[in-house]
Amino acid sequence: MSFVKLTASALAITAVGATAASARDQVQVAGSSTVLPYASIVAEAFGENFDFPTPVVESGGSSAGLKRFCEGVGENTIDVANASRKIKDKEIAKCADAGVKDIIEVRIGYDGIVFASQLNGPDFGAFEPADIYNALGAQVMVDGKLVDNTFSKWNEFNADLPDVDIAAFIPGTKHGTREVFEVKVMEAGCKATGAYDVFLAAAEGDSDKAKKKAAKKMCYKVRTDGTSVDIDGDYTETLASISSNKDGIGIFGLAFYENNTDTLQVATMSGIAPSTETIATGEYPVSRPLYFYIKKAHIGVIPGLKEYAEFFVADEIAGPDGPLSEYGLVADPELAATQASIAAEETMK
Amino acid sequence: MSDMTDMTAARPQKPVNSLLVQDANTARRNASEKRFRAYGITAIAIGLVFLVVLISSILFKGVGAFQQTTLTLQVELLEAKLDKSGTRDLDKIKKVTTFGYNPLIDDAIRRAIDEIGVENPFRKGKDLRKMLSSGAAGQLREFVIANPDRIGDTVAFKLLASSRVDGYLKDRVSRESLARDKNLTPVHLDLIDALRDAGIVRKGFNMSFITGADASESRPEQAGIGVSMLGSFYMMIVVLLAALPIGVAASIYLEEFARQNWFTDLIEVNISNLAAVPSIVFGILGLAVFIQFAHFPQSAPLVGGLVLTLMTLPTIIISTRASLKAVPPSIREAALGIGASKMQTVFHHVLPLAMPGILTGTIIGLAQALGETAPLLLIGMVGYIASNPPEGLIEGFLSPNSAMPAQIYEWAKRADPAYYERAWGGIIILLLFLMTMNIIAIILRRRFERRW
The missing domain is CATH 3.40.190.10 (Periplasmic binding protein-like II)
Structure with missing residues (x-):
């Protein structure tokens, strides 16, 4: 029975404490x-x-x-x-x-956003936004026509890229990083490949502004056939996915990459290697x-x-x-x- | 039996088999028994293999966290840097931030390198400091504020090495892996080798991992699980003090006093349902009730404990009711027969006999609560919470803290690979606690349980 009394007094003390603190x-x-x-x-x-x-x-x-x-x-x-x-x-x-x-x-x-892959995997070397869009966009331009994305290897649209399967791990939609990825990479790539113009011509809307918005939204669409995987967790989860897939490419923050240079290698974007210097000068395009x-x-x-x-x-x-x-x-x-x-x-x- | 009747009734014309010779049917039955035994042994073997793999990988990955590399340096606490006025006025000394202590550390490293007779490859103090934890300056400042009279002296400090240097002594970091690292270069490692030969760099048991507080992303070498262990401890006290009396009282009432009707049936069903509710649901409930409605402080072990109480209650009630049920009715009848009241019967006879079962259930419930992370996510106990150990009991319940599993989860998320090692180290400690609790439960059951 004594523990009942003890409990009562202990609860009373904590209750008093709660109001005091x-x-x-x-x-x-x-x-x-x-x-x-x-x-x-x-x-x-x-x-x-x-x-x-x-x-x-x-x-x-x-x-x-x-x-x-x-x-x-x-x-x-x-x-x-x-x-x-x-x-x-x-x-x-x-x-x-x-x-x-x-x-x-x-x-x-x-903060810079970098595209990195496994150190002992293929060397992707240099990316352009267009490459990323061709690899991940839901609809891409092939021979001047807009088609559903069926590319399965990187060198199918850019001979400079390695002959490996496309596998990308990108941040999920609840992350702020996803928004930067969409605006700075997908949109730029969409415009560079000409897909944006086609989307704009087909877009429905009352004003030019609404049409542009609809076209951009189409640019942000990522293919859903499993080549691109949304990561809702942290960068450590992306790292784990990359570690188990030698051909995979993941999106990381610059700081995370710099702490894991022993397992990750980074690709350049538009010819610029990501570093605090290139981001500060604005040369490296993907930052926020x-x-x-x-x-x-x-x-x-x-x-x-x-x-x-x-x-x-x-x-x-x-x-x-x-x-x-x-x-x-x-x-x-x-x-x-x-x-x-x-x-x-x-x-x- | 049916086999025998089959044999004699269905096939009477055949000669009766000798018991010493197996017929086809017996052989088949024996074979199926052998197969079943083999399945069982395989299942156990697979289980054991997994257990061994799990435990050995935990030990292999986590054991590094229990060792830590330190540098013992003679630091001259220059009066010109730390107390320009020379008055030893504490307020003025406190004005010197940790950044003001960095030059002293640089000098100390330079002197140590000169003493062992190695050429110093680095000009900048900043590059030299990369071998040390960024927490070193804080350690010095704390010492100076506690002992202002030592300003001007040269004092020996045992300073933490940075996580990369620590990793090098634990074979986690190599010259190859540092090739593209901006935190440390292979040249540093040559210097570390020389300092190690001179006995300045040493690897020892890491007590501060067991007693210390969490640290920021840039200093994994400083992080410890001690404060979150206290957080777990205070939560368990809340759970014990709240869940045990409520749970036991509820089950005694339901089992001994309540009438069997649709209402008690409903309660019974709901208690069983509650036991199956995912723990994250209790977290949302806790956030809504204890923090947003009752205005309890955020991130406090009191709130965490109350949420875990909700989660543990069904476990305690179910096990208590089971052990009350196991007390034979003859005990109750005998007590009532010699004139004891219902209340006396329960508290003098039934409850003491059921106590071992109740305690076992409670300890298992506590162990379950100790390992729970999900509800703590929602009440703000996961994140960077580096408080010093709480001062006093009330502080312990109310000041922001984390819990062991939440701390492990937090470490596993962080960028620096050194934190990964800490996470595994934390798992070892958590497992030790859980195993101890379960062993206590087993011992209690073995020693005090009665069978009728």
Whole structure:
């Protein structure tokens, strides 16, 4: 019987504790799994250098993070959302409905997206966006006509590519990376092969804009016969798929590739090899900015929030020689402007 | 029996076979028994092979996590760098960030290289520092803040080697695999070889893996499972304190007091259904009820424990009811017969006899909860949560923490291959816990169980 009493008292103590500790004293962050490594590096250094507790950083994807961000204002909502894309107007409206009106946008730098294959597999060497589109697009141009994609080997449409079966592992649709892949690679390839013009001519819509949008949507369609596999998990899952398929090609973030150079080799895109330098200069075409968003209403309420944001974009962290660029982030050339906007707590319009 | 009647009744004209000579039918039956035995042995053998493969691959991949490479360096804590004012004012010392400590580390490495008489191939301190964990500066800063009076002295520090250097000493990294690596070059490895011969680089038992906290993506060498172990521990306390009394009370009532009607039947069916509900569903429930409605803190072991309680309850109720049922009615009747009340009968006679079964069920339920990851995903216990060990009991329940399986899942996702090794190491520890719990359950059952 005594354990019943013990339980009752223990539960009472925790209940009292729960009310006492409801004032949260550490920053809560959630969002993009691409930003997570950078955020965790900053959070760790922040905990080391400040008297504030180390922030908690969760992943889950850009959209999921922004959704939680827009749940409202208060201690049981997150303070910062990481995103590998810009916040959408729809999400801003949703935030405003829930009372999250003042949002500070912070761009931390750029991330490159690379096409890599197994080190002891065939050397793909150089890709053009057109090659990727021919390999993965649902409908491709053959002899000036639009047909369903039946290519099974890379050298069928480009003699420079190796004579191996097409097998691609691309990020699933819930990833921000997929969007960049569609816009920067599939769309460019679609236009280069001429498929876009055919789609545009056949597109239905009220205005030119609607037609273009419909044509682009057709460009983004990936073939569904099993040659292209959507990976909904993380890059480690893509890596596992590549490891078991010597001819496979996968899409990775630059930082992930640079940490696994012992098993992966990278192909160039439009003749440019991916590196922090070529991405910073904009020569390497497939890159995207990374962001995080702060609730202004939480600054001053959650201790250390503003300091965390300032620390994140400080020169010694996010600058070209900082630990973030060492890990694979491409430093933002306009970092000074970002620092100033955080100091002034400038919100989005 | 039927075979014998067959033989005598259906075929009376044939001579009766001797028992010593097998007829065709007996031979067939014996052969089928032999075949069945062979199937059974094959099945067990296959199972054993899988078990051996599993355990040996876990041990093979994870054992590296229990060793860690360190560099012992003499670091001069220069007053000019750490305390320009010379006042030993703690607030001023704290202004020097970890980046300010890097030059001291560079000097220490240079001096160590000079002492062993090897030519230093690197000009830049940044290149030299690649051999060390980026957490080294933090270690120095922590020491200086704790001992400001040591500024100016030369102190010996045991600093963590970077994950690539650590991998080289564990044969995970080779000169070939570093050929295109930007984190470390083969030249570094030559230097490491020389430093190892001089006894500066050493590989030892990795206590901080068992006691330490999680680390960021760039420092796998610093990551430990200790804090998430505490997280699991606090969750198990919540589960034990909440699930055991509720589960036992519910099953005693259902088994001993409740009338058998459609309502109790409904409850019974639902408890069995609950046991089969996927654990992720409890996670969503926990998010909605405990965090969004009851405003409990996110990522806290208290919430994790409550969610796991929901998951463990059916297991405990089912096993408790089974062990209550196993107590023979004669015990109850005897107690009632000498004038004990129903309540006295249950608590003085039935419950003590059923206790071993209840405890076994509880421990197995706890073990199941200990290995659960899915519900924790939704209440924010998976991610980068590097808190220091919680101070005090209430902190332990309420401050953000992870749990062992969640930590393993998190490590397995990370880019650096060194984290993969940590994940396997974590699995070894988790398996040790689970095995210990199951062995305790078996011992309890063996020692105290009674059969009637």
